[in-house]
Amino acid sequence: MKSNGAQSRAKKVKANKKGDKYRKHAPTGTKRRGGPGGLNKVCGVSPELQVIVGEPALPRTQIVKQLWAYIRKNNLQDPNNKRKIICDEPLRLVFETDCTDMFKMNKLLAKHILPLESPKDSGPDSKRVKTAQAVSPTENEAGAYPVMISDALAKFLGTKEKEMPQSEALKRVWDYIKNNQLEDPLNTMMIMCDEKLQQLFGCESLSALGVSEMLTRHLFKQS
Numbered sequence: 001m002k003s004n005g006a007q008s009r010a011k012k013v014k015a016n017k018k019g020d021k022y023r024k025h026a027p028t029g030t031k032r033r034g035g036p037g038g039l040n041k042v043c044g045v046s047p048e049l050q051v052i053v054g055e056p057a058l059p060r061t062q063i064v065k066q067l068w069a070y071i072r073k074n075n076l077q078d079p080n081n082k083r084k085i086i087c088d089e090p091l092r093l094v095f096e097t098d099c100t101d102m103f104k105m106n107k108l109l110a111k112h113i114l115p116l117e118s119p120k121d122s123g124p125d126s127k128r129v130k131t132a133q134a135v136s137p138t139e140n141e142a143g144a145y146p147v148m149i150s151d152a153l154a155k156f157l158g159t160k161e162k163e164m165p166q167s168e169a170l171k172r173v174w175d176y177i178k179n180n181q182l183e184d185p186l187n188t189m190m191i192m193c194d195e196k197l198q199q200l201f202g203c204e205s206l207s208a209l210g211v212s213e214m215l216t217r218h219l220f221k222q223s
Contacts, residue, residue, distance in 0.1 A: 013196055044114035048093040049169040051174065056145075060113060067109070077126060089178075092189065153218035156200045166219055170212055183208070 052054055053066040070087060071077060074103050078084035083101050084104055085091070092098065095108045146163040154161065157172050179182065185192040189208045193201060201214045 046094075046112035046114060047167045047170045048090075049109075049112040051171055053092050053096065056165065056167060063109070063113060064106075067105075089183070090174075090210065093212070096209060148220040150218040150220070152200055153215075158194060166215075169219065170215055171213060175213060177211075 018195050019157075036171060042059055043063070044057050045053060045063065046056060049063070049067075053063055053164070055062075055066075058066070071091075074088060076086050076088060076091065078086055078099075079097045083103070085100050085102065087095055087098055087100065087180050094112055095105070100108060128145065143149065146165055148163045149157075149161070156176075157169070176197070180183065180194060182194060182197065184192050184205075190205055191197075191208055191211065192205050193203060198204060203214075206214060
């Protein structure tokens with residue numbers, strides 16, 4: 001039989017184990033979980049970047065994830081230096097350079113990640129009808145919602161639609177440029193306009209970076 005002292009020690013050990021079990025499962029304080037703020041906050045995506053990530057609004061973490069998925073899918077990492085990114089045409093429109101590295105990428109990406117309008121900013125003044133006002137390429141929600149398109153752009157796209165998202169219009173124009181091989185083979189940052197594109201943009205050539213800006217002349221918004 002166990003002595004009284006041994007029984008007492010056994011009870012203490014059992015009590016301590018029970019206490020440890022309780023402390024293990026007891027909440028130690030409020031843990032900070034990912035919420036709507038910080039990196040999980042949904043941001044607007046520029047029309048140029050939408051061509052790559054495919055969405056008008058995403059959390060920054062998802063934007064970076066989709067960007068890297070695009071880079072890997074298209075084998076855009078330098079095989080001799082995986083930190084170096086060789087830009088194809090859509091990436092040149094975003095980064096405005098022929099190549100970059102993963103350290104500079106986030107900085108270059110910053111201007112294409114746009115803050116969405118806060119609900120508290122919507123007031124009586126924000127409800128004014130804005131008819132035939134050109135859409136600015138730097139607008140916070142550019143490309144996120146359908147906008148009215150000009151008759152000239154509708155004719156160019158071969159559609160009877162009177163409105164579409166800015167990102168969709170930009171994608172269709174770039175599809176036309178690529179399908180008709182209008183990029184200058186000596187300088188892929190230059191677009192050589194054929195007759196149809198000249199009628200839309202009113203010029204014989206323009207830089208790849210200017211396509212989005214020229215397109216905004218044919219996009220209008222109204223509320």
